[in-house]
Amino acid sequence: MKAAVVVTPGTIEILQVPDPAPGPGDVVVRPAAVGICGTDLHIMDGEFAPAFPIIPGHEFAGEIVEVGSAVTGYAVGDRVAVDPSLYCGHCYQCKRARGNQCENWNAIGVSRSGAAAEFVVAPMANLFRLPSHLAARDAALIEPLSCAVRGFDVLPRRMADTFLIYGSGTMGLMMLELAKRAGAATVSMVDLNPERLETAKRLGCSAAVTNAEELDAPHGWDVVIDCTGAAAAIRDGLRRVGRGGTFLQFGVSAYDARVEIEPYEIYRRELTITGSMAVLHSFDRAGELMASGVLDPEVFVSHRFPLDRYADALAQFRAGVGRKTLIEP
Ligand SMILES: NC(=O)c1ccc[n+]([C@@H]2O[C@H](COP(=O)([O-])OP(=O)(O)OC[C@H]3O[C@@H](n4cnc5c(N)ncnc54)[C@H](O)[C@@H]3O)[C@@H](O)[C@H]2O)c1
Ligand SMILES: [Zn+2]
Ligand SMILES: [Zn+2]
Structure with a gap:
């Protein structure tokens, strides 16, 4: 598949990489859109991702194209938004219901391959099913909204x-x-x-x-x-x-x-x-709010770029142009 890859800090290339394979509890999603935010700039600058190369992209939604052997309740063709947070579930913080403070924290698009690609793997537990009236290309807004919802929780x-x-x-x-x-x-x-x-x-x-x-x-x-x-x-x-x-x-x-x-x-x-930091049991609620029309995508999304122009999109975002910039792989 084709992917935008931060090869080393400061260098981003569009490369052919192997298609991802789902684990038993995972699905493979074809992203319809993936948002760019300050976290992606930090990854590009070598300040955030623990290892390179890395495929960025943690704000995304799309269509399921493959399901793992143990996946239930989801099928090929379902449209979903994905919570990128990967909590270990067994550390001190996770045991106290503070997964966003997980001591073994990982995230899709930060420490695992992200959605700036034709395909991306996500655990079944991280999926939010999109209602039919919500376009997957707009549902990439759910992830940043889920951070704002977490903010309201405190x-x-x-x-x-x-x-x-x-x-x-x-x-x-x-x-x-x-x-x-x-x-x-x-x-x-x-x-x-x-x-x-x-x-x-x-x-x-x-x-x-x-x-x-x-x-x-x-x-x-x-x-x-x-x-x-x-x-x-x-x-x-x-x-x-x-x-x-x-x-x-x-x-x-x-x-x-x-x-x-x-x-x-x-x-x-x-x-x-x-x-408040990132997402904590706030992703599905942000999905429900998005479905109820709390955000007008016409207002919130200012630019949409194809995957080949990932570097241009990132540079434009760094220059402070526009509002939410989305990549459509
Ligand atoms: N806590 C979280 O979970 C979470 C999640 C997402 C983003 N963030 C952070 O939220 C912040 C905002 O994100 P964004 O995507 O809207 O960024 P943005 O860069 O699009 O917006 C920031 C705005 O702040 C304005 N600004 C800068 N200095 C100012 C000042 N002194 N007084 C008034 N305005 C000023 C800028 O002109 C700009 O319009 C960033 O720091 C981002 O990293 C936090
Ligand atoms: Zn983000
Ligand atoms: Zn943990």
């Missing part, structure tokens, strides 16, 4: 909370859509890039500004979410959390980023500072 559930979201990229916009569904009274968006704010306005945010100082919020916000990873945004956001409010660190910062906290204010204002 937030308090209260009607009429006020939300302030830093970053109007794919993830900030997904958080906006979920906050609207979660009963937010208002959702205000901050992004340094005014072009990025246009999409947030189109999706019906309450306010869209390049500096939160422009907003009138004498009580601060109940929920502040960082979807940038930028220390400046985090610093700004932390001081805007209202009394009893919650700050969610969702953006991925540089390892050496540092932001000061004020313990006195955390005490006095009863603040919660929390984080």
Whole structure:
């Protein structure tokens, strides 16, 4: 089969590689679309994947073309989205229902062959069956949405909370859509890039500004979410959390980023500072939300490239162009 292969950090090539064979509990999927995100840039830069060469691609959906001998309930021709997370199930963290913190963590497209290829292997346990009205080429959005759903799992559930979201990229916009569904009274968006704010306005945010100082919020916000990873945004956001409010660190910062906290204010204002990482029992729920129309693919997907142009797609994504970029192998 044909695959995009990160041969060594910094070098990506379209190569012919052997077709994958399913284990007894696996299926082989022909991806209809696979998304590109910051994780793929880290893999390309040699910072994330444990070994090379690696076929990237962890955000995907497609059609089953082969089933392993022990697979039940799925057949050739079924359309599925795939949770890329591979938890060991027996480590300290897995035993405490924290699979996303697994000590033997693996993921399709990170440490195992991914979906930037004509075929990819996935365990039966990781499949979400697509309803007939949901196109597989749009269902690649389920994986990033499942990370946003996990983010909401660590937030308090209260009607009429006020939300302030830093970053109007794919993830900030997904958080906006979920906050609207979660009963937010208002959702205000901050992004340094005014072009990025246009999409947030189109999706019906309450306010869209390049500096939160422009907003009138004498009580601060109940929920502040960082979807940038930028220390400046985090610093700004932390001081805007209202009394009893919650700050969610969702953006991925540089390892050496540092932001000061004020313990006195955390005490006095009863603040919660929390984080969320990847997917934790949130994939099927994201699939259900996607099926119910929580995300409009026409808005969220800005570019679709053929597999041969994987390197171009990655370069364009690195340059900050567009929103979700998909490869259609
Ligand atoms: N926690 C998770 O499970 C998880 C999952 C997926 C992505 N992420 C992370 O979420 C973040 C957002 O992902 P994305 O795909 O939307 O990225 P993106 O690059 O498309 O969007 C980030 C946005 O932040 C804006 N920005 C940068 N600095 C800013 C600042 N100081 N103030 C305001 N806005 C600023 C940028 O202009 C950009 O529009 C990334 O750090 C990504 O790695 C986390
Ligand atoms: Zn991703
Ligand atoms: Zn484990």
